Amino acid sequence: MEREWQRDEIEEIIADWAREQPATDVSSSRVVVPLRRLAERLDAARTETLAEHGLDQGSLDVLDTLRRAGRPYRLTAGELTRRCRVTAGATTQRVVRLENAGLVRRVREQPDRRTVHVELTPRGSQRLDEAFADVVAADERVLAPLSGTDRKDLERTLRAWLRGARPLSEALG
Template identity: 45%
Template sequence: MPPSPRPTPSPDRLDLIGDAWRRERPDVDVRPQQVIGRLHRVAHHLTDELVAVYAQHGLTEGEFDVLATLRRVGPPYERSPGDLAAHTLVTSGGMTKRVDRLERAGLVARRVSDTDARARLVALTDRGREVIDAAFTDHMANERRLLGALTPADADELERILRTWLATLEHPPATA
């Protein structure tokens, strides 16, 4: 038995905006606005949903990112501040502020590198590992819930489309 067709969603704000632009500027293709606008709105909603879970663990989005980066490197769960900045796409100044907050909360500790006395490392504390493990478990459950709005096939197709699009945006083809 074939799957039942999905109901067509009712018109949204972007449909209304698109209709108005097509009426006022029929010479301009507004389809990109329909796609980009919806993607932008979805991203906003997703961010709100993700940040709410981080907050349940007393973390900001940036703090979750730092702790998750430290956790996924494996024991001894440490990196230099420069490595953390590179793996989280945060400036070194922004990283310092995040690490300061996490250190005050007892979730990370700074120590001198064993191989270079001038270098410092940021390491997860036992408490930091407990917090990120709990937050990550809840984060994955939340993302699974959010993705549940799509069929598995649609989620796979969306992942493929977004991977292709992101690769093109991050590594544009060379122009002649």
């Protein structure tokens, strides 16, 4: 019995573009399209899991970053912005939202009060503890189809790629 070969969706995209714009090399789609689709799945799994804990990815970034900073779980607003890799405005919005929920507090350094620290509250630490294991479990479910060897190979490949990639500001400009 002859088996009919079926192309996957990515190969269909490649074939469609080869037909429509034969002079354009779209082989990068073999890497970029799966990455984007997997990123969508990871994002959806995290979004759903975080929502169960009343959080979003931006909130997790702040809480996680403060926790990983170590005791007293406090960073300057500028350092928090740098470590979260967002704008100062985005940091302010996140901190205000988390402060209103009682998960962080802003503390002004004495005596000049110009330096503002953002500090994880006990309630914020508890919320992070409750959410973190569930977030990691959601990530693991998305990674489940990979064997241990495949996962190690992917980790190595992604790290090498990331090391060699231009900074985002250069890539966009």
